[in-house]
Amino acid sequence: MGWEVVAQLRAEASSRLTARLEKEGSRLTDDEREQVGLAVIAELVRAESEERVSSGQSSWAPSQEEHLRQALYDAIFGLGRLQPLVDDESLENIIITARGAVVTVWLEASDGTLSEGPPVADSEDDLREFLADLGARQNRPFTEARPSLHLRLPGGARLAAASWVTAHTSVVIRRHRLVEVSMEEMVHVRGACSPALADFVSACVRAGKSIVVSGIQGSGKTTWVRALCSQIPSHEMIGTFETEFELHLHEMTGRHRIVHAWEHRPGSGEIGVAGRQAGEFTLEEAIHDSFRFNLDRQIVGEVRGPEVWAMLKAMESGPGSISTTHARSAEHTVEKLVSCAMESGPQVTRELAISKIAAAIDVVVYLQADTVTDPDGTQRKRRWVHEVLVVEPSPDAVMGYSATSVFRPDGTGSAGTAVATGEISDRLCRDLVRHGFDLDAYNAESTHTRPLNRGGGAS
Known part of the structure; x- marks a missing residue:
């Protein structure tokens, strides 16, 4: 039919x-x-x-x-012709392009393979009309005056769309397959890191270190934030702050007892005398409000630009915040966040941005992803932790911060997988050991690359 x-x-x-x-x-x-x-x-x-x-x-x-x-x-x-695709558990990404009467759909499976999908609209105008209707349900207009659309779909998938300012109407729907993921699964099922690395970042969470998970698009950053949050004690009260709900910690009632979840709301209509649209609710306002909610942790989801200031306020105000951002390497993560901060205006100098970010961030977890071919010819997408940095302020007049690799690839393990370096400071060791860090296991892994850590590594 x-x-x-x-x-x-x-x-x-x-x-x-x-x-x-x-x-x-x-x-x-x-x-x-x-x-x-x-x-x-x-x-x-x-x-x-x-x-x-x-x-x-x-x-x-x-x-x-x-x-x-x-x-x-x-x-x-629901989502019309898109609904069966969004419901398909084997799919991770749905990519749609439309120009005139030609609408093309590509489906990316969880193993990284691409296949062409069934039509979801009869034309570009039909697709635009559908997207506008979808946006209207969540008070997020999609018009020539508002040519981009970002939505959380029923079931938790994320939709991003653009038209009028692009060569053709483009839509990407990202399905989050791993929601209630554990650190054990990241090690033993996903092969994303070694037990020693999982133990280190878990201890960092318990010790209240502020963590940024970075990587390119599709490297699994949101999944890793969920895994890190699994290490937060169940009695702690958590606040999450996102442009669109993706973490879904507030739905994991068996894992986190109390989670207050805030979501950015764009405005609509004309800009008022205060320079903002009616009904707009920003992450900065959400963070401000949250200080009356008796939170133990404030977690700002994805940082793409101005959200960096909400992230910094959360990290400066309490322990154990976690965020994600896009970056092309571990060390470029800090530089990317500095750029985001400086976009706020000329009043934010590079020196100010570095001093704020270096003082707030404790750890950077950098991820990589690639599609690999198994010996039997099967293709699958592999995601793993490529490097872990400890970030600290530094008097260095040029950099303004130091970044020490506590885990990085050395060629002894799976391609690109990070292993312990032994370069961990006495002060950090003492702090993490109090929160369950297995220093002996870390040292045992680091013997593959350098002598046993004696507590006096680089800082």
Whole structure:
């Protein structure tokens, strides 16, 4: 059954649903509205099936009717033709490009393989209309005046779209497959790091060190933040601050007892006298409000630009904050954050940005990703920790900070996998050992690259 049948019936189903809901008034909950919608869809499909028989056409099979009911439900309450793709557990990314009448869909599976997908719109205008409707549901306009769209989709996937300012309409939907991930899984199932590295970063979390997880796009930064957060004691009260919910710590009630989750809300309409759009709610405002919530930790999700100031305020105000950012190497992570801070205006000098960032960040965990081919020819995407840096302020007039590799690749393990270097200071050792750090295991791993650490490594 083609989508054109769904398109023909969607308007009628929406009209009937609107009329039914108007009779019910505003008393209904979202779940009750959905049940009304399901009833309306069932009635419409049954009526259309009977009409086909009356007009001499062949009747729909029960399976066709079920598919039609599901497609109408997806069109009204869900993501339309995208819904089956977003529901597909084997997919990690859905990439869509549209120019005129040509709409192309590529599907990236969790093993890194690409395949062409089914059409999700009839044209670029059709896709734009769908995206605008999707954005309107979350008060996030998508128009020629607001040509970019960032959304959290039902189920936790993240959508990014751009049009009018790009050569063609582009959409990428990222599905987060690993939500309730543990550090043990990162070591023993994913092979993302050694036990010694997992032990080190776990101790850093427990010791209240502020951590930035960095890497290129698709390297698994959000998954690693979730793994690090699994080491936060369950009694601690957590606040999360994100442009779109991706961490979902507030949904892991069995792991974290109390999580207050804030999400940025863009404004709409004209800019007021204060220079901002009505209804806008920023991460900076969320951080400010959160100081009345008795939080043990404030975790700012992704830092792409101005969010760096929310990250810094969280790191300066309490222990154990965790954030992510994009960077091309471990050492460039600090420089990337300095650039983000300086974008705020000429009043933020490089010296000021470095001094703030070097004083706030304790550890950088840098990730890499690649698609590898196994001996049997199977392709899979591999993600791993490439390097771990300890960052400290420094009197160096040029750099303004020091960055020491406590884990880095040395060629003895899997390609690119970080191993212990032994370059860890006495002060940091003492602090982490109090929080369960196994220094003997770290030293044992470091013997592959240098003599045993005696507590006096580089700082």
